[in-house]
Amino acid sequence: MNQKTEPLLRVEDIHISFGGLKALNGVSLEVYPGEIMAIIGPNGAGKTTMLNIINGVYTPDQGRIFFEGTERPLKMKPHNVAAMGISRTFQNLALFKGMDTWCNIMVGRTQKMHSNFFSQGVYWGTSQKEEIEHREAVEWIIDFLEIENIRKQPVGMLPYGLQKRVELGRALASEPKLLLLDEPMAGMNLEEKEDIARFILDTNEEIGYTIALIEHDMGVVMDICDRIAVLDFGNKIAEGTPEEIKSNPKVIKAYLGEAEQA
Amino acid sequence: MSESIKTFPQILLDNAEKYGHNKIAIREKDYGIWQSYSWQDYLDQVRDFALGLASLGFKRGDVMAVIGDNRPELYWGLAAAQCLGGVPVPLYQDAIEQELHYILDHSEAKFALAEDQEQSDKLLVLKKEIPRLEYIFYEDPKGMRKYTEPFLMSFTHVQELGRKFGQENPNYFMDEVNKGKPDDLAIICYTSGTTGNPKGVMLLYDAVVRAAKSFMEFEGLTENEEVMAYLPMAWIGDHIFCYAEAIVAGFTPNCPEDTSTVVHDTREIGPTYIFCPPRIWENWLTQVMIKIEDAAWIKRKMFHFFMDIASKAEKLRMAHESVPIGLQIFYQLGRFLVYAPLLDNLGMRKVRVAYTAGEAIGPEIFEFFRSLGMNLKQLYGMTESTALISIQKDGDIDPETVGTPAPGVDIKITENGEVTYKSPGNFVGYYKNPEATEETLIDGYVYSGDAGYITKRGHLKIVDRAKDVSKLTGGTLFAPKYIENKLKFSPFIKEAVAHGMNMDYVAAFIDIDYGAVGNWAERRHIAYTSYTDLAQKPEVYDLIYNEILRVNRSLSEDEQLRGAQIKRFLLLHKELDPDDGEITRTRKVRRKFVAEKYDNLISALYSDKDSVAVDATFTYEDGRTTTMKANLSIREAETF
Numbered sequence: 001m002n003q004k005t006e007p008l009l010r011v012e013d014i015h016i017s018f019g020g021l022k023a024l025n026g027v028s029l030e031v032y033p034g035e036i037m038a039i040i041g042p043n044g045a046g047k048t049t050m051l052n053i054i055n056g057v058y059t060p061d062q063g064r065i066f067f068e069g070t071e072r073p074l075k076m077k078p079h080n081v082a083a084m085g086i087s088r089t090f091q092n093l094a095l096f097k098g099m100d101t102w103c104n105i106m107v108g109r110t111q112k113m114h115s116n117f118f119s120q121g122v123y124w125g126t127s128q129k130e131e132i133e134h135r136e137a138v139e140w141i142i143d144f145l146e147i148e149n150i151r152k153q154p155v156g157m158l159p160y161g162l163q164k165r166v167e168l169g170r171a172l173a174s175e176p177k178l179l180l181l182d183e184p185m186a187g188m189n190l191e192e193k194e195d196i197a198r199f200i201l202d203t204n205e206e207i208g209y210t211i212a213l214i215e216h217d218m219g220v221v222m223d224i225c226d227r228i229a230v231l232d233f234g235n236k237i238a239e240g241t242p243e244e245i246k247s248n249p250k251v252i253k254a255y256l257g258e259a260e261q262a
Numbered sequence: 263m264s265e266s267i268k269t270f271p272q273i274l275l276d277n278a279e280k281y282g283h284n285k286i287a288i289r290e291k292d293y294g295i296w297q298s299y300s301w302q303d304y305l306d307q308v309r310d311f312a313l314g315l316a317s318l319g320f321k322r323g324d325v326m327a328v329i330g331d332n333r334p335e336l337y338w339g340l341a342a343a344q345c346l347g348g349v350p351v352p353l354y355q356d357a358i359e360q361e362l363h364y365i366l367d368h369s370e371a372k373f374a375l376a377e378d379q380e381q382s383d384k385l386l387v388l389k390k391e392i393p394r395l396e397y398i399f400y401e402d403p404k405g406m407r408k409y410t411e412p413f414l415m416s417f418t419h420v421q422e423l424g425r426k427f428g429q430e431n432p433n434y435f436m437d438e439v440n441k442g443k444p445d446d447l448a449i450i451c452y453t454s455g456t457t458g459n460p461k462g463v464m465l466l467y468d469a470v471v472r473a474a475k476s477f478m479e480f481e482g483l484t485e486n487e488e489v490m491a492y493l494p495m496a497w498i499g500d501h502i503f504c505y506a507e508a509i510v511a512g513f514t515p516n517c518p519e520d521t522s523t524v525v526h527d528t529r530e531i532g533p534t535y536i537f538c539p540p541r542i543w544e545n546w547l548t549q550v551m552i553k554i555e556d557a558a559w560i561k562r563k564m565f566h567f568f569m570d571i572a573s574k575a576e577k578l579r580m581a582h583e584s585v586p587i588g589l590q591i592f593y594q595l596g597r598f599l600v601y602a603p604l605l606d607n608l609g610m611r612k613v614r615v616a617y618t619a620g621e622a623i624g625p626e627i628f629e630f631f632r633s634l635g636m637n638l639k640q641l642y643g644m645t646e647s648t649a650l651i652s653i654q655k656d657g658d659i660d661p662e663t664v665g666t667p668a669p670g671v672d673i674k675i676t677e678n679g680e681v682t683y684k685s686p687g688n689f690v691g692y693y694k695n696p697e698a699t700e701e702t703l704i705d706g707y708v709y710s711g712d713a714g715y716i717t718k719r720g721h722l723k724i725v726d727r728a729k730d731v732s733k734l735t736g737g738t739l740f741a742p743k744y745i746e747n748k749l750k751f752s753p754f755i756k757e758a759v760a761h762g763m764n765m766d767y768v769a770a771f772i773d774i775d776y777g778a779v780g781n782w783a784e785r786r787h788i789a790y791t792s793y794t795d796l797a798q799k800p801e802v803y804d805l806i807y808n809e810i811l812r813v814n815r816s817l818s819e820d821e822q823l824r825g826a827q828i829k830r831f832l833l834l835h836k837e838l839d840p841d842d843g844e845i846t847r848t849r850k851v852r853r854k855f856v857a858e859k860y861d862n863l864i865s866a867l868y869s870d871k872d873s874v875a876v877d878a879t880f881t882y883e884d885g886r887t888t889t890m891k892a893n894l895s896i897r898e899a900e901t902f
Binding site: 143 | 292293294295404405407408519520522523526
């Protein structure tokens with residue numbers, strides 16, 4: 001990706017600690033428009049903490065966050081962050097298990113609903129037009145993710161891989177400027193991983209969404225990402241293209257341990 | 263029929279004039295909604311695409327391959343090629359590249375219309391090997407954004423070109439459509455041969471339109487029928503029902519959203535006219551049986567009780583005997599409590615005419631659906647006859663036969679028992695294959711390759727492929743497929759191979775249905791580790807033993823086949839698999855191959871051993887092989 005363009009998201013010198021534990025220690029990152037950017041690192045490196053800071057779940061002790069060139073306050077409610085155009089998925093699925101696929105994805109449209117409760121209730125005026133728009137958007141996503149056959153099934157009954165796909169669908173429904181994916185492939189078998197990798201690539205290429213993702217599975221990350229940042233014990237130890245990361249001695253050390261040097 | 267025959271594009275023009283926007287011509291479920299197109303829309307879409315093709319140099323006689331799931335755009339593609347005097351060649355969408363290579367090359371296709379990225383990718387690879395292929399079009403643009411090949415275009419882009427071309431050449435379309443004559447080639451359908459390369463069956467407009475009209479008159483089809491378009495477009499069955507008849511009669515095919523949603527979409531439409539190969543009826547029956555087994559006690563009891571009633575009543579009806587009043591009352595009660603709700607559940611409550619075609623259907627499967635009150639009928643047809651040979655007539659149904667000759671069809675049986683026919687839908691020859699044409703088409707009669715005879719009631723009974731039929735040493739007729747189909751009615755039996763040619767008695771290999779038997783075993787707390795382990799459980803042998811007895815009992819009722827009851831059988835240690843070459847991709851047993859591969863198993867069946875050791879070689883999908891040892895038991899079965 002073209003590094004000279006203005007980054008979509010820039011975080012600068014982020015510090016956060018929980019009790020005595022320094023989870024992030026002065027990390028800076030940029031995400032550029034149109035790219036797939038991955039944050040990788042061993043367990044406890046601070047990857048999810050970083051996502052939680054970006055979408056407002058945590059407030060950092062120190063640092064600055066810029067989105068679309070303007071600085072946003074460090075302390076912000078997650079739904080306000082979502083309204084700015086940042087949506088995310090979760091490591092351990094956060095779907096409404098009793099609702100069907102269609103409804104779960106429709107929840108993602110909430111940000112875009114403007115007509116009031118009462119006019120929606122009688123399906124009248126602008127709310128009618130809006131409802132049709134939202135339904136079209138949801139159906140478009142169902143078609144895009146190829147989940148037509150589970151449209152009306154309660155998500156709690158679906159296999160894990162499909163639930164992940166529904167969650168991706170819900171994140172897409174808010175038409176985000178930046179899509180954050182927290183371990184989209186965790187706990188999947190190879191086939192499911194390949195499926196979701198293809199959908200992530202399609203999301204990026206077909207719809208043109210900017211994506212930042214956290215992932216454990218190095219293999220997949222190397223295949224689909226444009227740029228990678230590596231965290232270890234709350235510090236950023238490397239950043240670059242997949243090729244650069246693969247040959248970076250610090251990364252090898254973080255992943256394989258000190259024994260590698262012997 | 264003395265009226266003049268028109269081409270499909272000409273009939274399409276009539277339809278657009280007659281119905282305009284007032285009648286729906288085709289529906290497709292897309293984005294969760296049934297999107298409808300009127301006959302006027304149908305014509306407009308076809309015209310724009312045809313003119314687009316013309317602007318790209320499509321000439322009379324050019325061939326366009328069409329590949330993908332059933333989509334309105336693909337049907338429009340067929341019509342568009344025909345408008346310009348071209349010939350469409352529909353291809354099987356699940357065919358792999360090598361299989362497509364032969365047909366694309368042999369048919370000399372210059373254009374290809376694909377459904378989506380998956381099919382386009384296959385064609386792009388093939389284009390490198392077959393430079394004759396000039397343009398590839400795709401219907402679904404998903405995933406195609408980064409393709410830059412200049413010869414690759416979307417369906418809508420071609421239509422845009424067509425609109426421009428139409429403005430510059432306002433009379434072009436009508437001129438080309440009017441040039442069409444009944445003795446022009448309408449379509450080439452390639453048949454999936456079990457031996458050798460596929461053969462291209464050439465069908466004229468005259469044949470296809472006449473066949474469609476014949477069906478219409480025979481069944482009294484109107485423009486109000488609803489059919490599901492979900493079978494491969496390359497199959498003559500889909501072509502005649504969802505394209506030819508739909509245009510001639512003016513009724514509506516419905517394209518499901520996805521192959522995985524067919525069942526659900528069928529329920530939404532409630533088709534009035536339906537056709538399936540036996541395999542799909544079989545699947546439905548298996549599904550029903552499994553669901554019933556899992557249903558509550560009371561439902562299960564009710565189902566079995568009323569199915570008994572229904573079966574008794576249907577047997578009497580088919581034998582033209584009167585149904586006693588008591589049985590009638592119970593049948594009506596059953597209709598209310600069981601049959602109608604069950605049909606509704608399958609989305610088939612409105613079905614007026616249902617066909618099973620393509621292969622022989624197990625009589626028990628057939629009776630099951632008929633006894634529910636569905637007008638299911640057997641149709642005997644082939645690509646070479648545009649599917650029109652014989653159909654069972656309403657009220658004159660014999661489950662063992664395929665009915666009487668359809669209107670205009672003459673059937674003759676040769677001395678060695680082969681069925682030959684002369685149908686209005688007869689083909690004119692195999693494309694670029696005069697030798698095969700000479701062998702098959704003699705004096706206007708097509709030699710079907712099926713063995714059969716005409717029963718006392720004047721019905722045609724198909725027994726098996728002529729080359730597979732043989733005799734036991736005792737002289738009894740041995741038709742392996744006939745026996746296998748009877749076995750496969752059981753939800754627990756997936757595949758079966760019967761042996762007996764020049765032997766004293768019939769013996770069989772059985773492949774259990776892993777899902778159904780596994781489910782059955784779990785409910786009985788029978789632990790198993792694998793398919794092989796499950797198949798060799800004595801309890802499973804007992805289960806299958808009862809199925810064998812059922813088949814033997816039913817064979818004993820047929821004078822001709824009485825001596826062909828199954829004496830000994832074994833359960834195979836693995837499922838027969840196309841990857842291992844044991845069955846074809848359309849699930850037909852390759853007898854010679856199986857006989858050679860399992861030579862030792864067969865000789866054990868014809869000895870007095872009660873078990874046989876097997877050294878099996880498996881081929882994985884990546885081509886690796888592995889061997890495995892197992893000991894298979896052999897059981898004797900009682901005969902009647």
